[in-house]
Amino acid sequence: MDINRKKKCNLSITKTPIKLPKLTLENEHVVDLISDDDDEGSISSKTCELNQSQTSSSESTLIYTPEMLHKSPVNQSPFEEISNKSSMSPSSDHKSLNKSSPSFRSPSTSHKYFSPTKKRSIKVRTPTKAKRNLSDIISKCDKQNIFNNEEFLQASKNLDDLTIFLLKIIYQFLCDDNLKPLLEESSCSLLSRAMKVKKPGMRLVCRLYWQQEGWRRWDKVKKIMIGKFKVDDPTLHEAVNSLIESGFITVANSNNGEEICFDKLLKMLKQDELKLICKEFKIKTTKKDDAVQSLKNFCYQKTNITNYFVGSKSTNETRVLNLLRSKVGPCYKLSDEARNTLKELYILMYLGMDYSIIKEKRLELMLLNDKTKRETFPIDKDMEIDNASLVFKNREQFLSYVNAGVLYEDIEEATDLSEKCEKIKRVYDLYNEMGKEELMSYIKLPVWLRRYTPAYIYVKILEAGIQELKKSKVEKNILLAVDILSKLLKQTAFREHKRAEWYSEKALILDKLLLLPEKAAEVLLEGFNSNLPEKYLDFIRPRAKLLAKRQTNPISSALKVQLLSRADKYDILEKNIKAVHIYKQPMYNGGRGKIKFETRTADGMLVQEAEEYCKYHYIQEGKYTHGGHWEGKIVTTIFFLLFWDIIYAQLEGIRGIFLSHYQTYPLDMFCEDFYNNRKALIEKRLKEIEESTTEEILTKIETAWESRPETEQSGVQSGAGGEAARAACARLAPARVARVCARLAADFAHAHSGFPDLTLWNERTGEIAFVEVKTDSDKPSMKQIQWMHYMQQHGIDTEFCYVGVHTGRARSRNTQELEEH
Numbered sequence: 001m002d003i004n005r006k007k008k009c010n011l012s013i014t015k016t017p018i019k020l021p022k023l024t025l026e027n028e029h030v031v032d033l034i035s036d037d038d039d040e041g042s043i044s045s046k047t048c049e050l051n052q053s054q055t056s057s058s059e060s061t062l063i064y065t066p067e068m069l070h071k072s073p074v075n076q077s078p079f080e081e082i083s084n085k086s087s088m089s090p091s092s093d094h095k096s097l098n099k100s101s102p103s104f105r106s107p108s109t110s111h112k113y114f115s116p117t118k119k120r121s122i123k124v125r126t127p128t129k130a131k132r133n134l135s136d137i138i139s140k141c142d143k144q145n146i147f148n149n150e151e152f153l154q155a156s157k158n159l160d161d162l163t164i165f166l167l168k169i170i171y172q173f174l175c176d177d178n179l180k181p182l183l184e185e186s187s188c189s190l191l192s193r194a195m196k197v198k199k200p201g202m203r204l205v206c207r208l209y210w211q212q213e214g215w216r217r218w219d220k221v222k223k224i225m226i227g228k229f230k231v232d233d234p235t236l237h238e239a240v241n242s243l244i245e246s247g248f249i250t251v252a253n254s255n256n257g258e259e260i261c262f263d264k265l266l267k268m269l270k271q272d273e274l275k276l277i278c279k280e281f282k283i284k285t286t287k288k289d290d291a292v293q294s295l296k297n298f299c300y301q302k303t304n305i306t307n308y309f310v311g312s313k314s315t316n317e318t319r320v321l322n323l324l325r326s327k328v329g330p331c332y333k334l335s336d337e338a339r340n341t342l343k344e345l346y347i348l349m350y351l352g353m354d355y356s357i358i359k360e361k362r363l364e365l366m367l368l369n370d371k372t373k374r375e376t377f378p379i380d381k382d383m384e385i386d387n388a389s390l391v392f393k394n395r396e397q398f399l400s401y402v403n404a405g406v407l408y409e410d411i412e413e414a415t416d417l418s419e420k421c422e423k424i425k426r427v428y429d430l431y432n433e434m435g436k437e438e439l440m441s442y443i444k445l446p447v448w449l450r451r452y453t454p455a456y457i458y459v460k461i462l463e464a465g466i467q468e469l470k471k472s473k474v475e476k477n478i479l480l481a482v483d484i485l486s487k488l489l490k491q492t493a494f495r496e497h498k499r500a501e502w503y504s505e506k507a508l509i510l511d512k513l514l515l516l517p518e519k520a521a522e523v524l525l526e527g528f529n530s531n532l533p534e535k536y537l538d539f540i541r542p543r544a545k546l547l548a549k550r551q552t553n554p555i556s557s558a559l560k561v562q563l564l565s566r567a568d569k570y571d572i573l574e575k576n577i578k579a580v581h582i583y584k585q586p587m588y589n590g591g592r593g594k595i596k597f598e599t600r601t602a603d604g605m606l607v608q609e610a611e612e613y614c615k616y617h618y619i620q621e622g623k624y625t626h627g628g629h630w631e632g633k634i635v636t637t638i639f640f641l642l643f644w645d646i647i648y649a650q651l652e653g654i655r656g657i658f659l660s661h662y663q664t665y666p667l668d669m670f671c672e673d674f675y676n677n678r679k680a681l682i683e684k685r686l687k688e689i690e691e692s693t694t695e696e697i698l699t700k701i702e703t704a705w706e707s708r709p710e711t712e713q714s715g716v717q718s719g720a721g722g723e724a725a726r727a728a729c730a731r732l733a734p735a736r737v738a739r740v741c742a743r744l745a746a747d748f749a750h751a752h753s754g755f756p757d758l759t760l761w762n763e764r765t766g767e768i769a770f771v772e773v774k775t776d777s778d779k780p781s782m783k784q785i786q787w788m789h790y791m792q793q794h795g796i797d798t799e800f801c802y803v804g805v806h807t808g809r810a811r812s813r814n815t816q817e818l819e820e821h
Contacts, residue, residue, distance in 0.1 A: 146175050155195045155202075160227060163203045165367050166342075169349040170194050178389035182348060182398045187341040190247050198235075198242035200225050205248050208334040209342050210361055215252060215260055215331040217268055240332065248338045252331045260331060262299070262317075265324040266292050273327055280323060295320055344402060351388040351452065352659030352667060359409070369711075370662070377662050378648055378714045385658040391445065391452045404454035408461055417468065421477050424465035428484055431458040443493045448668040449656045450494060459494040462487075466505060470513065478513050482506060497671075497749065500536035503527030504543050511547060521547055521559040528566040535750060538782050541567045572789045574780055579800035582617060586610075586775070586804060595775045597803070611757045611773045614801045618760055624767070627760035628724060632752060633717035634759050637725050638737065639744045640715035641704040642689060642697075646681045647715070664713045670749040682745045689738040697734050701726050724759070731761045731768035732796070739794040743787075754783025756798060769797040776804035 146152070152171045156164045170191050173179050180188050194202060207224045208216070216224070225236055243249040252258040266274070274291040278284070281298055285291040299317040334342075346358055357363050369375035379385070392398040407427065414420045434455060442453040450456050462484045469481040485506040489499065503523055511520035524544045528537065545567040548560045555563075586595045587607065597613040599606045608616060611629040618624050628634075640647065647666065651657070654677050657666040668674045675682060689697065705722035708714070729737050743751045756770040770791060772784055780800070791798045 146172065149175075151195060159199065160203065161368060161371065162364050163200075163206045165364065166206045167194070167202060169345060173345060173349060176387070176389070179348065179387065182388065182392050182395055183341065183344055184395070186337065187344065190337060190341055191345070193246040194248070197246055197248070198239040200227070200229065200231065200236075201239040201243045201246075201248070203227065204239070204243065204332075205334065205338065205342075208249075209339065210364060213333070213339070215264060215268065215333050217331055218329055221332050247335055249332050250335045252333075253325045253328055254330045257330070260325070260328070262296075262321060262324070265321070265328055266295065268328055268331070269324065277320075277323055277327060281320070344398075347402060347405075348388045348398070350660055350662065351391065352385075353662040354664070355405075357662075366662070373709065374711055376709050376712045377664065378712060379658060379661045379663055381661055383650065383658065383661070385661065386656050387659060388452075390656050390659070391449050393441070397441070397453075400454040401452055401457070404457040408457050411461060411465070417472055420465070420468050421472050421474075424461065424468060424484075425480060427458050427461045427465070428480065428487075431455070431462065431487070434458075439493075446656055446668070447671045447673050453494075456494045459488060459491075463495065463498060463502075470509065478509060482509055482514070485509075497536070499530070500527065500532055500539040503530075504540050507543055507547070515553070517547065517553055517555050518559065521555045521563055525559070525562055525566070535747075535786060537566075538572055538786065542782075572782075572785055574785055574800070577785070577788050577792065577798065577800060579802060582614065582801065582803040583805060584613070584803050595777075595804075610775050610803055614771065614773045614803055615758050615760065618758075618771070618801075623762065624760040624769070625763045626727065627758055628720065629757055630717075630720045630724065630759055631757055632755035633720040634724060634728055635740050635744065635755055636715050636752060637717045637720050637722075638701065638729060639741045641701050641708075641725065642737075642741060643682070643685060643745065644704060646678055646685060649678070649681070651677055665715065670752075672747060672749070674748055675746050678745075686738050686742055686745070689741065690735055692734050694730055694733055697729050697737060698726050701729055727761060728759055728768065731766055736794060736796055740791075740796070743790055750783070751787070754781060754787045756784070756788060758801075767797065769799065771799055771801050773801050773803065775802075 147156075147168065149171075152167070155171070156167050159167070173183075174188075174192055174195075183191075194205070197205075204221060204225050221240065222233075222236055225231070225239065240249065244251055250258060252260045260268075269277070271288040271291070274288055274295070275285065278291050278294060281295075283291075283294045283298060285294050299315075299320050301316055346363070347355075350358060350363070357366055366375060370377065388398070392401070407423070411420060411423045411427070414423065439455060442450060442455050445453065466481050466484060469477040469484075472478075485502050488495075488502050489506070492499075503526065507520040507523045510516045510523060521544075524540055524547065527540045528544070532540075544563045547555060548563040548567060554560070584597055587598050589595060594609050596607055596609055599608065599613065599616065606616070615627050615629060619627065647669070654668075657668050657677070659667065666674070668677055692700075702722065705716070705725065708716050710718065732740070756772040758771040758773065759768070760771060761768040770788075772780060772788060774780060788798045788800075
């Protein structure tokens with residue numbers, strides 16, 4: 001197995017050429033008709049698979065041959081020709097998951113596909129398909145494959161992939177009576193007309209939505225609509241008129257059309273066109289910027305006295321505008337209703353996936369990459385999943401969620417601090433205005449679905465806004481921060497895992513900013529007396545200890561005794577973990593960037609970051625022979641490989657963990673319900689691991705690794721590599737592998753971060769250690785200390801490695817041996 005194998009996860013919009021397998025004689029003249037975005041910065045190179053499923057034309061790329069032009073009638077549009085060719089894709093065997101008793105096996109069956117990046121066949125997992133009752137989810141359509149319906153086949157025939165992606169979600173929405181009430185009636189009506197728009201009209205709608213908003217001249221519109229087809233002007237005009245009549249497109253500079261303002265008209269005109277316009281008004285200019293300014297100045301001039309005698313009432317501005325509009329000609333843009341409808345549709349139909357992909361306009365590239373197997377997802381496309389109708393019961397709930405998301409983005413993009421503080425105050429008011437009945441409707445949802453409620457988003461905004469309010473250093477804003485924290489602590493339904501941090505933050509503000517140490521101590525005691533788990537109380541204890549032991553502005557003796565009794569009741573301390581100190585002068589970095597170290601080797605000077613330097617040092621010393629800076633990637637990969645079928649199982653009686661086929665994880669992965677929903681399965685698997693031999697574990701790791709496609713987006717991290725995962729498991733042995741997996745399974749949200757930086761092992765002695773590296777100015781987080789403490793408890797070697805020249809503070813925390821180099 002290749003330890004250096006890389007997973008290609010390209011979400012950029014830069015050119016990434018794809019080499020396809022050599023075409024046979026039968027299709028050597030075949031041209032793949034795919035969408036090409038004409039704006040700058042758009043996708044410029046996209047290639048889709050030649051082998052598509054015969055049962056679904058929606059998954060097929062139009063195959064277009066040069067001979068077709070000669071066989072078609074002169075005036076017939078290529079969009080009305082039947083030119084799809086498809087071949088049956090390889091079938092794959094499916095194994096059903098036995099929910100009550102999962103066997104410890106490879107997580108999937110697989111078939112092969114040709115990888116355009118690796119130029120060889122690669123196995124692709126076909127996740128298990130669980131049976132589930134989906135009554136009334138899809139009405140009036142074929143539940144097995146709604147895209148085989150004749151209406152959809154006709155609407156999508158001979159179109160490019162990107163337009164088909166849009167038509168798919170439109171048709172899927174129209175076929176679901178549970179989803180239609182979530183959009184306005186006018187939006188539903190607009191989408192229903194999309195299936196009847198004259199081709200290639202929907203291609204224009206698709207491209208205009210994802211491109212920068214604004215007016216397009218006819219030549220630009222024509223270029224977008226044609227793409228790689230040969231379509232005559234009458235067909236294009238017919239398609240545009242169809243869009244205007246349907247309400248998708250707004251027109252300007254024509255009869256009964258909108259009027260474009262002066263500045264926008266100037267931006268649309270080219271330099272040569274502006275020169276001709278200037279010539280009409282006897283204005284001499286050579287550059288575009290000069291022409292623009294000269295025309296503006298001309299508009300401000302008073303009308304020539306000759307106009308008065310000839311009876312003309314037009315001003316210079318009117319004359320210039322009329323000429324500009326005539327030169328620009330008819331212009332087109334996506335109507336406001338269409339843009340708003342499509343925005344809501346994308347949110348609705350892709351609910352469950354990472355929203356940043358939509359927000360950053362990477363969705364189309366992601367869908368193309370998924371189709372061409374360059375970026376795949378672990379949810380099988382045949383798996384029956386839930387949709388947004390499970391989350392939103394009516395239009396009002398969905399719209400509230402959308403508006404809350406817009407507000408979140410607005411605050412995120414704001415740069416003025418005072419403006420941000422005002423918006424945070426507005427969100428606080430909105431949260432307080434939410435009625436009990438509305439809040440209860442959100443609380444009734446499973447914990448993992450509450451993220452799709454406005455209440456959750458408001459809490460997230462307020463939590464992040466605390467730091468902005470503190471930055472302002474305005475007393476009313478600091479008091480507002482305290483009020484917000486008090487409000488957040490009163491509720492227990494949203495982001496409850498942050499409660500310990502909220503107690504600690506509130507105490508900090510009361511003590512340091514409002515100079516109220518007694519009240520700060522009371523807040524910390526309130527946190528200790530709440531029902532927070534011990535792992536979260538660890539975040540409160542350091543602050544409680546500092547407040548109780550300080551000499552200046554001390555708290556009362558009674559409060560001091562109470563705080564110390566709670567703060568001293570734990571042994572999860574940095575000083576209780578083994579440590580090594582390396583004396584090494586770092587390179588000067590001007591106080592910016594990561595600290596680096598220079599090492600003289602036989603091959604010359606080697607410049608490394610702290611983690612790489614420490615790894616090099618350990619291996620040079622001979623204590624370990626292999627290792628890497630993988631942090632939590634190594635244990636996360638082991639966990640996912642051994643628990644794959646359980647993580648991605650469809651659980652009986654549990655709904656809403658899969659809303660999209662483009663999810664990286666089940667939606668309950670980052671809450672405590674992940675374990676609760678799979679408790680019996682997880683405990684049985686842990687027992688199987690403990691009772692396995694080392695060779696059995698290694699075989700299962702290797703089999704699972706080989707069954708996963710290299711391009712898959714999941715918890716299997718290619719950065720560490722399958723060979724490294726096997727090496728770590730071999731040294732840990734089954735019992736300790738089970739303990740590491742047990743912590744991740746019990747609370748993945750908390751434990752997936754904080755794992756030590758370095759994984760090191762010795763091939764000869766079989767030793768393995770996990771090392772957390774800290775420089776002079778660095779201090780371990782509580783999650784890091786918790787992981788290291790847990791490993792010490794279960795006999796796994798772990799230690800701190802402090803590197804630098806001013807490790808005095810670190811030495812006072814950890815008094816182990818000091819090494820000088």
